[in-house]
Amino acid sequence: MSIRVGVNGYGTIGKRVAYAISKQDDMKVSGVIKHTPDFEARFAAERGFDVYVTGEDRLSKFEKAGIKVKGTKEDLFGKVDVVVDATPEGIGEENKKNIYEPRKLSAIFEGGEEPYVADTSFVAQVNYVEALGKKYVRCVSCNTTGIVRILNALDNGFKVKKARVFLARRATDPHEIKKGPINAIVPDPVSIPSHHGPDAQTVLKNMDITTLAIKVPTTIMHLHAINVEVAKSATAKDVIDILNQTPRMMLLHSGEGIHSTAGIIEYARELGRYRYDLYENIIWEDSISANKNEIYLYQAIHQEADVVPENVDAIRAMFQLEKDPIKSIRKTDKSLGIKTPS
Numbered sequence: 001m002s003i004r005v006g007v008n009g010y011g012t013i014g015k016r017v018a019y020a021i022s023k024q025d026d027m028k029v030s031g032v033i034k035h036t037p038d039f040e041a042r043f044a045a046e047r048g049f050d051v052y053v054t055g056e057d058r059l060s061k062f063e064k065a066g067i068k069v070k071g072t073k074e075d076l077f078g079k080v081d082v083v084v085d086a087t088p089e090g091i092g093e094e095n096k097k098n099i100y101e102p103r104k105l106s107a108i109f110e111g112g113e114e115p116y117v118a119d120t121s122f123v124a125q126v127n128y129v130e131a132l133g134k135k136y137v138r139c140v141s142c143n144t145t146g147i148v149r150i151l152n153a154l155d156n157g158f159k160v161k162k163a164r165v166f167l168a169r170r171a172t173d174p175h176e177i178k179k180g181p182i183n184a185i186v187p188d189p190v191s192i193p194s195h196h197g198p199d200a201q202t203v204l205k206n207m208d209i210t211t212l213a214i215k216v217p218t219t220i221m222h223l224h225a226i227n228v229e230v231a232k233s234a235t236a237k238d239v240i241d242i243l244n245q246t247p248r249m250m251l252l253h254s255g256e257g258i259h260s261t262a263g264i265i266e267y268a269r270e271l272g273r274y275r276y277d278l279y280e281n282i283i284w285e286d287s288i289s290a291n292k293n294e295i296y297l298y299q300a301i302h303q304e305a306d307v308v309p310e311n312v313d314a315i316r317a318m319f320q321l322e323k324d325p326i327k328s329i330r331k332t333d334k335s336l337g338i339k340t341p342s
């Protein structure tokens with residue numbers, strides 16, 4: 001059985017999810033929706049994706065630009081089993097009301113949407129089973145995904161009593177030119193907690209999590225300083241052992257010359273993955289400190305990529321293509337060149 005997927009919103013996240021789906025043997029991209037006949041639309045078509053436009057009035061514009069189009073988004077919605085809605089925040093909720101519900105069409109939403117838009121807020125290694133058979137699933141934001149993964153791993157190892165996470169958020173994505181700051185550090189939001197704590201609790205439902213966030217003038221990655229109080233005494237080595245056994249964790253070392261997010265991105269370029277995407281939480285191994293019941297560490301999150309494998313797993317869970325979370329995670333990871341611990 002091959003699940004037919006439509007990608008609505010072919011931007012930073014949508015184009016990466018389309019690529020990841022194209023690497024699976026149990027689902028396929030039936031089409032992607034584009035509004036503007038730009039280079040992204042041209043590449044999508046050249047790379048073999050069927051392109052659909054947002055309305056009849058767009059057809060002539062694409063034709064003029066020489067970009068082959070299969071039809072309008074309405075045509076695509078008629079021939080898919082699920083839509084990955086990666087439109088800008090808030091539009092997914094509108095689309096659910098106006099398109100997906102009337103058509104009885106399943107959909108995946110991204111982290112910019114409110115939790116209530118979906119039946120389940122999702123991170124594969126925590127609540128894959130909860131998403132089995134669900135019609136609407138929301139993959140939480142890049143920061144929230146990174147926080148949930150690490151706190152769940154620490155909880156499995158040492159039982160988290162209290163988690164405090166300080167986030168330095170990238171201001172915007174690398175291609176953006178209209179957003180800032182370019183010379184300021186912005187408490188974002190000023191009120192505490194930031195949305196990430198409550199959002200993480202939509203997945204890790206009973207954990208005490210507080211998050212504080214600032215926005216900084218960088219585009220490449222987020223950085224998290226993590227402090228966790230645990231019930232079971234831990235050493236740094238114990239923490240490293242647990243993280244080495246957890247999927248979607250990559251431990252790097254400053255001793256190898258990786259001193260900043262810039263170093264991590266350079267490492268990723270050398271790794272040679274498509275678009276230099278880092279799907280894992282990137283943890284500085286030498287930052288991991290444990291003092292009996294307290295653990296500290298730094299991790300970096302590639303905001304353009306970490307939610308991508310989660311979207312693939314979400315589709316597998318919704319359509320019950322695989323009931324065992326770890327089997328789905330392994331399958332997705334293998335297809336994207338991510339090492340899964342044995």
Ligand SMILES: NC(=O)C1=CN([C@@H]2O[C@H](COP(=O)(O)OP(=O)(O)OC[C@H]3O[C@@H](n4cnc5c(N)ncnc54)[C@H](O)[C@@H]3O)[C@@H](O)[C@H]2O)C=CC1
Pocket residue numbers: 008009010011012013014033034035054086087088089090091110111112113140141142143173303304307
């Ligand atoms: N960029 C990031 O770091 C991350 C974003 N997210 C979430 O993913 C979702 C998408 O974000 P991005 O990919 O960053 O946005 P984006 O702005 O890069 O891409 C959105 C795409 O949707 C298109 N679009 C706009 N209105 C549309 C409509 N009505 N119908 C069809 N297409 C439309 C835009 O032209 C653009 O190509 C948001 O919910 C966001 O919060 C989640 C994780 C990380």
Ligand SMILES: O=C(OP(=O)(O)O)[C@H](O)COP(=O)(O)O
Pocket residue numbers: 111112141142143144169171172173196303
């Ligand atoms: O939605 C995102 O990017 P955005 O800042 O472009 O809205 C990222 O997922 C980061 O968002 P977060 O800091 O709310 O996790």
